[in-house]
Amino acid sequence: MTTQARAERETLGEFFLRAPAIGPALALVVAVVVFSVSTSTFLELDNLSLVVEQSLVVGTLALGQTLIILTAGIDLSNAAAMVLATLLMAKMLTGGLPGIVALVLGVLVTTLLGLVTGSLVTRVKLPPFIVTLGLFTILTAAGKLVASGEAVPVAPDSLLAWLGTRRYLFGGIPVTYGMTLALLMYLLLWYALTRTAWGKHVYAVGNAPESARLSGIKVNRTVLSVYLVAGLTFGIAAWQALGRVPNADPNAYQLGNLESITAVVLGGTSLFGGRGSVFGTMMGALIVTVLRSGLTQLGVDSLYQDVATGALVIAAVAVDRLARRQK
Amino acid sequence: MTPTLSARGLVKRYGRVTAIDGADFDLEPGEVLAVVGDNGAGKSSLIKALSGALVPDEGEILVDGKPVHFRTPLDARRCGIETVYQDLALAPAQDIATNMFLGRELRRGGPLGLVRKLDTAKMRAEAQRVLDELDITIKSITQPVETLSGGQRQGVAVARAAAFGTKAVIMDEPTAALGVAESAKVLALIDRIRQRGLPVVLISHNMPHVFEIADRIHVHRLGKRIGVVSPKTTTMNQVVGLITGALRLDDDGQVTEVESAVQTGLSG
Numbered sequence: 001m002t003t004q005a006r007a008e009r010e011t012l013g014e015f016f017l018r019a020p021a022i023g024p025a026l027a028l029v030v031a032v033v034v035f036s037v038s039t040s041t042f043l044e045l046d047n048l049s050l051v052v053e054q055s056l057v058v059g060t061l062a063l064g065q066t067l068i069i070l071t072a073g074i075d076l077s078n079a080a081a082m083v084l085a086t087l088l089m090a091k092m093l094t095g096g097l098p099g100i101v102a103l104v105l106g107v108l109v110t111t112l113l114g115l116v117t118g119s120l121v122t123r124v125k126l127p128p129f130i131v132t133l134g135l136f137t138i139l140t141a142a143g144k145l146v147a148s149g150e151a152v153p154v155a156p157d158s159l160l161a162w163l164g165t166r167r168y169l170f171g172g173i174p175v176t177y178g179m180t181l182a183l184l185m186y187l188l189l190w191y192a193l194t195r196t197a198w199g200k201h202v203y204a205v206g207n208a209p210e211s212a213r214l215s216g217i218k219v220n221r222t223v224l225s226v227y228l229v230a231g232l233t234f235g236i237a238a239w240q241a242l243g244r245v246p247n248a249d250p251n252a253y254q255l256g257n258l259e260s261i262t263a264v265v266l267g268g269t270s271l272f273g274g275r276g277s278v279f280g281t282m283m284g285a286l287i288v289t290v291l292r293s294g295l296t297q298l299g300v301d302s303l304y305q306d307v308a309t310g311a312l313v314i315a316a317v318a319v320d321r322l323a324r325r326q327k
Numbered sequence: 328m329t330p331t332l333s334a335r336g337l338v339k340r341y342g343r344v345t346a347i348d349g350a351d352f353d354l355e356p357g358e359v360l361a362v363v364g365d366n367g368a369g370k371s372s373l374i375k376a377l378s379g380a381l382v383p384d385e386g387e388i389l390v391d392g393k394p395v396h397f398r399t400p401l402d403a404r405r406c407g408i409e410t411v412y413q414d415l416a417l418a419p420a421q422d423i424a425t426n427m428f429l430g431r432e433l434r435r436g437g438p439l440g441l442v443r444k445l446d447t448a449k450m451r452a453e454a455q456r457v458l459d460e461l462d463i464t465i466k467s468i469t470q471p472v473e474t475l476s477g478g479q480r481q482g483v484a485v486a487r488a489a490a491f492g493t494k495a496v497i498m499d500e501p502t503a504a505l506g507v508a509e510s511a512k513v514l515a516l517i518d519r520i521r522q523r524g525l526p527v528v529l530i531s532h533n534m535p536h537v538f539e540i541a542d543r544i545h546v547h548r549l550g551k552r553i554g555v556v557s558p559k560t561t562t563m564n565q566v567v568g569l570i571t572g573a574l575r576l577d578d579d580g581q582v583t584e585v586e587s588a589v590q591t592g593l594s595g
Contacts, residue, residue: 191442195445195447196443196444196445197432197434197443197445198443200421200429200432201430203418203420203421204418204421204429207418207419207420207421208416208417208418208419208420210414210416211414211415211417211418211429212418212429212430214400214412214416215416215429216400216401216404216431217429217430274418274420274421275420
């Protein structure tokens with residue numbers, strides 16, 4: 001009886017539940033194929049390389065956002081923290097500090113901001129939405145104050161611009177250091193989330209906090225560690241941003257927070273916490289840039305691109321919900 | 328014989344409400360002890376004290392005759408006392424093996440231990456072994472708990488307790504949410520745990536279930552134990568009478584009717 005029961009085949013729905021990044025990956029493949037067929041330029045290696053490059057900043061923001069959303073939280077301040085860090089780094093560099101010092105201090109700032117958010121969420125028990133909404137407003141203003149409202153250029157040959165300026169050829173495809181770093185970060189967090197006890201605890205805390213507590217998991221400490229790690233990734237996103245455009249602009253990435261949430265949601269991670277994967281988020285970030293790049297090459301106006309992206313988010317969640325209901 | 332788990336004179340007050348009022352408790356090795364009582368009799372508070380979920384104001388808890396002080400459920404678990412909560416304390420989105428080892432994951436040894444890698448294969452094998460031993464049938468150890476039936480979920484929670492419990496397993500209303508067939512399976516599961524030599528504390532409202540499985544019945548009323556009876560020599564009606572206070576237990580263990588303090592004028 002036992003063997004008979006075990007021989008039952010896994011249903012398609014169960015497979016998708018177990019491998020939630022499959023859906024977004026398929027969507028990405030479909031988008032790439034459609035644009036490769038409908039345009040003559042999309043499939044060129046340089047264009048593909050550019051698409052990946054364009055997704056790096058939001059992709060890195062979305063990586064930290066994924067961790068936070070897995071704990072049933074949300075971060076509306078991530079892009080503002082990143083922009084502030086780019087300005088601080090650029091200011092420190094122009095002030096004469098070595099690039100490495102500016103970089104480390106900049107990343108330290110976003111990590112500390114993660115600590116502040118995490119502490120307010122776990123100790124004072126404030127909703128993450130409220131905490132980060134407040135921080136978003138504060139940090140946006142802080143960025144403008146730091147820069148006196150003006151952009152601060154970064155020398156393209158400095159360490160701070162390194163992620164975009166340094167590149168090598170991998171099988172004929174131009175690969176920047178930034179792409180390499182982003183891939184390494186995704187691999188590292190994938191490992192931490194799926195192969196370590198910490199990762200299991202992050203999912204459990206988001207999925208069933210009371211069960212996690214009764215199982216002996218230190219819920220507050222786990223959530224705090226997530227905000228810290230996420231803060232660190234937002235600092236590295238700042239480095240990626242200076243690699244993309246070696247110019248720290250207080251008005252840049254104003255929608256970065258929402259774009260990172262879009263990537264997470266398109267990647268199949270549940271806003272209710274406890275379900276999702278970083279590879280889903282990687283797919284989500286790529287889908288958005290592929291869509292924009294492809295539509296641009298088809299001559300579609302950027303406002304219609306926004307419409308398409310927004311519709312895609314709603315469709316993705318609807319498909320996910322329907323798939324679950326069917327089970 | 329030294330009781331595996333016992334309590335003497337436990338008191339817990341919440342403001343002016345006394346939830347536990349000098350309660351005693353004894354779980355003998357290898358037995359299934361049912362704890363019965365009306366709603367508000369203080370069963371839950373007693374069980375919470377025994378499982379570390381609340382700290383009593385007075386009294387002592389003993390494991391194998393030695394006093395212990397539980398401040399958190401983790402303390403009780405470290406002593407080998409596992410609790411199956413009524414809501415099961417499972418993470419539905421995570422798989423069975425992950426749930427069984429949640430909070431006490433096994434890590435790989437050697438160089439992989441340095442990167443804190445989990446020993447997933449060992450945890451899955453171990454989880455499967457315990458489920459097989461308790462005859463709990465599931466499709467795959469890697470399926471999420473949310474894909475299981477209510478009885479299977481109960482089975483996973485019980486198996487987790489049985490796997491890690493070395494002294495005792497406490498179960499809070501394990502059949503309350505289940506149908507007839509699934510309840511029977513859970514009762515059979517309790518029996519198998521008893522056969523493995525692990526004593527079980529069973530909190531239940533369901534008299535037929537209590538009489539089917541329990542070796543002894545601890546009757547709780549108004550915050551304390553009013554007696555322990557045997558299901559072999561006591562009837563269900565008598566136990567219900569003890570719970571409601573209509574009957575009382577004499578010093579010689581006989582169940583007698585309580586004389587009404589107020590003459591109703593109806594019976595005489």
